[in-house]
Amino acid sequence: DAMVIQNPRYQVTQFGKPVTLSCSQTLNHNVMYWYQQKSSQAPKLLFHYYDKDFNNEADTPDNFQSRRPNTSFCFLDIRSPGLGDAAMYLCATSRDRASYQPQHFGDGTRLSIL
Amino acid sequence: DQQVKQNSPSLSVQEGRISILNCDYTNSMFDYFLWYKKYPAEGPTFLISISSIKDKNEDGRFTVFLNKSAKHLSLHIVPSQPGDSAVYFCAAKLSGGGADGLTFGKGTHLIIQP
Numbered sequence: 651d652a653m654v655i656q657n658p659r660y661q662v663t664q665f666g667k668p669v670t671l672s673c674s675q676t677l678n679h680n681v682m683y684w685y686q687q688k689s690s691q692a693p694k695l696l697f698h699y700y701d702k703d704f705n706n707e708a709d710t711p712d713n714f715q716s717r718r719p720n721t722s723f724c725f726l727d728i729r730s731p732g733l734g735d736a737a738m739y740l741c742a743t744s745r746d747r748a749s750y751q752p753q754h755f756g757d758g759t760r761l762s763i764l
Numbered sequence: 765d766q767q768v769k770q771n772s773p774s775l776s777v778q779e780g781r782i783s784i785l786n787c788d789y790t791n792s793m794f795d796y797f798l799w800y801k802k803y804p805a806e807g808p809t810f811l812i813s814i815s816s817i818k819d820k821n822e823d824g825r826f827t828v829f830l831n832k833s834a835k836h837l838s839l840h841i842v843p844s845q846p847g848d849s850a851v852y853f854c855a856a857k858l859s860g861g862g863a864d865g866l867t868f869g870k871g872t873h874l875i876i877q878p
Contacts, residue, residue, distance in 0.1 A: 656807075692868035692869055692871070693868045750796050750813070758807050
């Protein structure tokens with residue numbers, strides 16, 4: 651039973667055409683994260699929401715935005731995708747802010763840019 | 765600069781033997797460490813974790829060891845089974861109790877030989 655669900659699994663978009671990736675969770679966790687993982691690289695945190703509070707990483711490009719309309723859903727918007735944005739995008743959740751808790755990941759969306 | 769390093773991109777071990785995966789970190793403010801397992805086309809799955817107040821944590825066939833003075837941790841899998849073949853990511857979290865994301869290594873591809 652998938653608890654963190656990402657849609658779609660594969661997304662192809664054109665250079666410069668906005669794209670939205672979706673994540674939903676059935677865990678009722680307060681925190682949701684978005685990571686970017688390029689080929690043979692470590693996953694890299696883009697931003698996270700603690701409840702409705704948005705926290706952007708300092709080096710996340712302005713091209714990347716996020717929305718969290720409710721506890722269950724979180725979206726990643728890429729306003730004008732460039733070729734360098736082709737990657738696997740991973741959504742994760744954790745229950746709350748406590749330090750010693752694992753994050754739970756979805757299966758990711760692989761984004762290709764034509 | 766990578767703060768979490770997995771220096772072995774791949775490791776091959778015979779079935780039934782011990783698999784030892786290593787991870788080094790540079791930031792002394794990390795206080796929670798995790799190992800994730802990832803199969804192709806799936807997201808990372810949480811395996812085991814350890815907080816900085818411990819030096820060992822065990823869960824079935826999996827044991828994680830932490831050497832804070834050396835800034836080194838390792839994952840031991842005994843005995844190794846064919847289903848253990850996967851990419852293993854080491855990850856670390858900063859102290860402070862906040863909702864900061866995880867800093868990942870690049871992963872080690874473990875191959876269990878029959």
